Amino acid sequence: MKSQYGAYFFKDKVVWITGASSGIGKSLASAFCKVGAKVIISARNIDNLNKVKNECLPSESIKVLPIDLEEINKAEDVTKRAISCFGKIDILINNAGISQRGMAVDTGVEIDKRIINTNLLGTIALTKAVLPNMIAQESGQIVTISSVLGKFGAPTRTAYSASKHGLHGFFDSLRAEIYKHNINITMLCPGYIKTNISLNALDKDGKPHNKLDEGQANGISTEEFAKRAIAAIYKKKNEAYIGGIECGGIYLKRFFPRIFAWVIRRVKIN
Numbered sequence: 001m002k003s004q005y006g007a008y009f010f011k012d013k014v015v016w017i018t019g020a021s022s023g024i025g026k027s028l029a030s031a032f033c034k035v036g037a038k039v040i041i042s043a044r045n046i047d048n049l050n051k052v053k054n055e056c057l058p059s060e061s062i063k064v065l066p067i068d069l070e071e072i073n074k075a076e077d078v079t080k081r082a083i084s085c086f087g088k089i090d091i092l093i094n095n096a097g098i099s100q101r102g103m104a105v106d107t108g109v110e111i112d113k114r115i116i117n118t119n120l121l122g123t124i125a126l127t128k129a130v131l132p133n134m135i136a137q138e139s140g141q142i143v144t145i146s147s148v149l150g151k152f153g154a155p156t157r158t159a160y161s162a163s164k165h166g167l168h169g170f171f172d173s174l175r176a177e178i179y180k181h182n183i184n185i186t187m188l189c190p191g192y193i194k195t196n197i198s199l200n201a202l203d204k205d206g207k208p209h210n211k212l213d214e215g216q217a218n219g220i221s222t223e224e225f226a227k228r229a230i231a232a233i234y235k236k237k238n239e240a241y242i243g244g245i246e247c248g249g250i251y252l253k254r255f256f257p258r259i260f261a262w263v264i265r266r267v268k269i270n
């Protein structure tokens with residue numbers, strides 16, 4: 001990996017990954033350890049975080065830091081603890097998120113609020129807590145895992161898509177503000193990736209959907225996602241789309257919006 005992405009580019013860089021107890025975050029943690037980074041892994045489930053830590057080598061390069069992104073007022077405190085792990089944060093990877101399976105008309109606003117608090121406000125709060133330290137060190141990179149649904153909307157995902165679109169508004173604005181401090185913003189938009197995201201997605205009553213949907217079952221592996229994500233992070237891309245044919249929806253909407261609107265109301269989404 002070092003020859004592919006520059007000699008030792010990530011060596012000893014401190015990378016803080018949220019949502020690292022499973023799926024994409026877990027594979028990113030493992031991939032960053034392999035390229036010599038020091039990694040802090042966060043999520044709510046401490047047992048799963050410890051399992052990820054035990055699978056990553058060398059074990060002294062990885063620290064577990066529990067976090068619940070819905071607890072927005074704890075972002076500054078948890079950031080201080082993250083910095084104390086290795087003395088700094090070079091790359092923050094905002095990956096934690098929760099999806100949705102429910103029609104807007106049936107879904108209570110409380111469910112919308114949970115999704116938007118986790119995916120959008122929690123991510124904003126953590127980013128704002130990390131920023132002053134990156135500004136002081138005059139370097140850093142903030143990577144946010146959005147979705148193709150951060151670029152277009154789809155049935156049964158209204159709050160989820162709103163939260164992901166919101167991330168683009170926030171981070172595109174922030175990119176312009178902090179360019180002068182040598183801090184880069186990278187937005188990664190996955191298509192279908194083979195993870196438990198659909199099992200953990202909230203239904204109209206706020207209960208887990210508990211099904212592995214066809215899209216995720218046939219999606220690309222988290223290892224392939226991590227490989228392509230690391231390449232985009234190394235290149236400091238502003239935005240990258242990582243997945244299969246579903247990523248084409250972004251271009252269809254951009255260049256043929258009326259055709260896209262026709263397609264998206266017919267396509268079977270899951």
Ligand SMILES: NC(=O)c1ccc[n+]([C@@H]2O[C@H](COP(=O)([O-])OP(=O)(O)OC[C@H]3O[C@@H](n4cnc5c(N)ncnc54)[C@H](OP(=O)(O)O)[C@@H]3O)[C@@H](O)[C@H]2O)c1
Pocket residue numbers: 018019020021022023024025042043044045046048067068069070095096097098099118145146147148189190191192193194195196197198200216219
């Ligand atoms: N898989 C896909 O097809 C796909 C497509 C587009 C975008 N994405 C995005 O990719 C990211 C990772 O998802 P994934 O596919 O890897 O699904 P996943 O396996 O369900 O992982 C989600 C991660 O987020 C954490 N999380 C959820 N709520 C949290 C909270 N309140 N506070 C802290 N951590 C929380 C979960 O850990 P705990 O439960 O331990 O807290 C878990 O580690 C998400 O942002 C998702 O929207 C995925």
